[in-house]
Amino acid sequence: MIEKHKTRIGNIIVGDDNDVIVQSMTNTDTGNINASVEQIVELAGAGCQIVRLTCKNIKDAQSLKEIKKSLSEKGIGIPLAADIHFMPKIAEHAALYADKIRINPGNYIDKRKSKSSFSDDEIQSQKNNVKQSLTSLAEICKRNSTSIRIGVNHGSLSERMMFAYGNTAKGMLESALEFIEIFRELNFHDLVISLKASHVPIMIEANRLMYNEFRNRGFVYPIHLGITEAGSGMEARVKSAAGIGSLLAENIGDTIRVSLTEDPVEEIPFAKKLTARYAKRKILPMPHSTENLTDDLELVLNYNNLNEEDLLISTSVDFARLCNIKAYKRLKIFHNGKEQGELADIILQALGIKYSKAEFIACPSCGRTQFDIIEELKKVKEKTSHLKGLKIAVMGCIVNGLGEMAGADFGYVGAGKGKVDIYKQKLLIAKNIDAEDAVDELVKLIGQSGQIQEKEN
Template sequence: MKILIENHIVKIANIEIGGQNPIVAQSMTNTNTLDTQASVNQIIELVNAGSKIVRLTCRSIKEAENLKNIKELLIKNEIRIPLVADTHFSPAVAEAAAVYADKVRINPGNYIDKRRQKSKFTEEEHKEELIKIRGKLGRLIEICEENSTAVRIGVNHGSLSERMLFRYGNTARGMYESAMEFIKIFRELNFHNLVISLKASYVPTMMEANKLLHDEMHKKGFYYPIHLGVTEAGDGEEARVKSAAGIGSLLAEGIGDTIRVSLTENPIEEIPFADKLIEIYGKRQTLPMPYYELNRTSKPQIILKYNSHDEEELLINSSVDFTRLNESGLYKKLKIITNGEPKNELSDIILQALGIKYSKAEFIACPSCGRTLFNIIDELKKVKQKTSHLKGLKIAVMGCIVNGIGEMADADYGYVGAGAGKVNLYKQKQIISKNINESLAVDELIKIIKENGDWKLETE
């Protein structure tokens, strides 16, 4: 028997998402939200680049309240675009932002649950936390209903609550359950103006979580729009491959209503690539599987052949095609041929993005935003320049506490913003050096890598 789906279309200011509405690209400012003019200038740049929704960080009630001034100045400039407040740790900030923002992003991992270094929770403790969450969400819902504000339940793989880690581990299932716990409460309180996102820096985990969310919502008889993104993807070709593999492959399966390509670059650069993914794969249906050849050896190799593709199309198509063909993880080798010429470097980047084979260091880096207190774009370039040759080593470059130790995933080393021009350095999740001046931090990182026996000369 076919289940009737309660399909929710969400209105965010002047845009509707979900259903058969167009899939839209969005981005995030990297300005100080208290700097009204700088924020407005960058929002206008993003609008001109094609962004349909813009998110701003809100660390404090003052930043949340300044959204009012930002919106007023945008209107004076005849710019009308949905603004999203990105909030963490504080229900009070989310509530303040909901008065002025068109949508508020909350993170179930830190909205109520606090890090208490607990590894076990009784059933009674679990129920007590749910009661607290319900109470706080009830107040947020009242404000959202009064102001026609939508909510994004935004789960990040690296910031699951300790309760979820205890029950499900740091898994795609844990991400799904974290979101569904909040969805259930919102539904019980009859609030449906919801968007859901499950983001991870590791592409297979991000895809598994979103497919689970998509399938389970259908089974339960309701559906809310899904926002897609591979978080901490980094910069350059590697970041675009990760985003294409994760976002593009899900769009090709008919999953996704809004997307963000997170780059540790100027946020303006995110939009053209996101629009290209939507143009190719945003058909709102499952697309046919691509043609491929198979080299049947002891280690089967997928061979993808293309003609008349420009570099961007080749990167996107090959990343998505191999990811879809290799959903089972059976294939460990890839060969890409375009106009008769092999593209070995691109093949290696795709294999590394999917965690199959590492040919150089792996970098996990968050996109810059208003929380970042040092120049993460330049710092990532410095770190990569000195350490890219360390094959298989995972290095996380993070801008702030929100994307700090938790979002470093299973990185071997962490380079995390600690304040204005200051960096904390980690070996896995153990802090080694605190408040290092950013001009000295890369050399200090190399010193720590050497002390732990992970350094190699480029010729080795």
């Protein structure tokens, strides 16, 4: 007998047979009440059902109360989630006003000390600290009917978890399970769990592992799906469709966020399309495909009469699902008999199979971003897309650590108001550059590194 938990988030219930819920996040300064309310009104109008806001300090946490009040005066009761990194005290504060708190096990208690090994005593002491802090948070959440998302990111696992499991899907799962088991001991079940990654295959693997592990342990909690740092445009939509859509088609996932480095309102119609097509609360039949008989690792997919976005979604989801059965190396897509080479290349790249141009990871931005990341990403893409094999991370801030940049060759990271730091892998090589000069500086540094020639060969 499996315990199936549903979780109330404000006026919404997620989990079990309930509809899959679409959510997003503001990119305003949470302390700017008017701007945040205005964006939430827009998001709710577009069909967003839960909105998350970053809380980087106590003032942000307190702003949630004002934001909620202002929304309620406008007749908008959308649940608000508070996004917390590093600071248990802020989580405890935000839990008084938010409907849900998101905490990241990778940085909630365990601090980064650049340690690569841990003694048994050190591990036990950190576990005790985690338990103590979660006990306090659970009590506050119980009193205030606030739910908790245990939001694990592949790019910010704690050093303790990396030591035990490596930077792997298993490490992500174990990171979540440690927190889940503590909350279960505390008889706190209003949980949602997410295992997110920017690399689509890792995200899919982690969520499948979790789905199976839940059943082995005899419980199920609602799952939130998302690809982190997916970036913008077609590439981001392909990654999100492949990761989120393929899992929904297997009946994994109870709430989703499509993260785009665009206006957050743009996320909603795409997310709605994924839920409408794949969140049927049953395992959907496998797509039809043709294998090329001359090469058993080439897959051929044929479609007819779809618009551009539906074709992108169908091909991305179908290929991701079929890759779970066989390790395809090549893909051909035909639409109304015409070959779609660019789309096939983007899908192969999104699934880490073949890289045919520069790879971008970019965070969707939030209240911590202090430069115009949407514009900056556009500029970076324009100037570097042709650099095949190069991986560039464009991030609003460094809060989740360098790990979030997921093995990027270069990192372009917000460093303060209108300022950017540039990293070469994990090394800071240019500090506090004015945002208007930073793309040129990046291009110059890439050129100086000799990496272009090396990668283009």
